[in-house]
Amino acid sequence: MLYVVGIGPGGLDMMTYQAREAIEAAEVIVGYKTYTHLVKELVGDKPVIKTGMCKEIERCQTALELAQSGKTVAIISSGDSGVYGMAGLILEMVTKQKWDVEVKVIPGMTASIAAGSVLGAPLMHDFCHISLSDLLTPWELIEKRIINAAEADFVICFYNPRSRGREGHLKRAFELMAPFKNPNTPVGIVKEAGRRKEEKWIMPFEEMDFELVDMRTLVVVGNQSTYFDQGMMITPRGYSL
CATH class of the missing domain: 3.30.950.10 (Tetrapyrrole methylase, C-terminal domain)
Structure with missing residues (x-):
């Protein structure tokens, strides 16, 4: 399972319950390093894979590989994952590259x-x-x-x-x-x-x-x-x- 999570604009109090539940359910968190820092209180000691700016394709590739291997993964975006976030790229890759991964897009406040x-x-x-x-x-x-x-x-x-x-x-x-x-x-x-x-x-x-x-x-x-x-x-x- 791959959750594509919009974590909201930054504060944990502006994150949806669905986003929190997805992060809690995930075994691995993948995201831009600034965004992973924003949710560190929810992640605990789970593995976190961080990448820098302009590494979106690499980030999605890693998340898909982990999910296809059987891991429950959350790839996070700030705001809403479907508004300039990772949802579109993940779904493009799944549909065009034929990944065998179940994807669930979790909305967030843009x-x-x-x-x-x-x-x-x-x-x-x-x-x-x-x-x-x-x-x-x-x-x-x-x-x-x-x-x-x-x-x-x-x-x-x-x-x-x-x-x-x-x-x-x-x-x-x-x-x-x-x-x-x-x-x-x-x-x-x-x-x-x-x-x-x-x-x-x-x-x-x-x-x-x-x-x-x-x-x-x-x-x-x-x-x-x-x-x-x-x-x-x-x-x-x-x-x-």
Whole structure:
């Protein structure tokens, strides 16, 4: 059995019961080293196989080999394993490479949901996720998605917004959205949502501070109805008050 587990944004109190049960049931834990550290209290003395960044295929290969050998394995992702996590890659490998492994995908709270609760209620109407990482997706396609989402007036949640290798991607995203956004559109920034060092900022679109943002941050850009009041970012659903 291979459990593909979303462990939530970081804190154990934001992990689902299903995720905890899967980790407890597993004989071996496989994951990115930062994520294995987040669940060390649940793992005890079980074997933990850790890998670094950009080792996703190797990580999944190891988990599948262990599961096929008869072990009960949990491969973990932060947030939800089906949102930029390991679920898709595991299932691709199982279906295309014909592994004889039973797989169960365990959901978890993705970063946008955790960040949304910190900011208030910015995701009350239609919203989308866009990753600004161009490691696996051509930047030209990412730009097209940004423009289309902004023109359609989605609330937009940006994952992987800024890193040392992608200093200018978020700024470029804001340039692409600018023709479709009121300068006063609220923008929420949440760093380390659900973790001990959680921080948040809310500011107008035209005053966006890109220096606050890193890879541990989620950026939420409101739609034309989103407003800021009493420290909260709110997107009305459309109820008559």
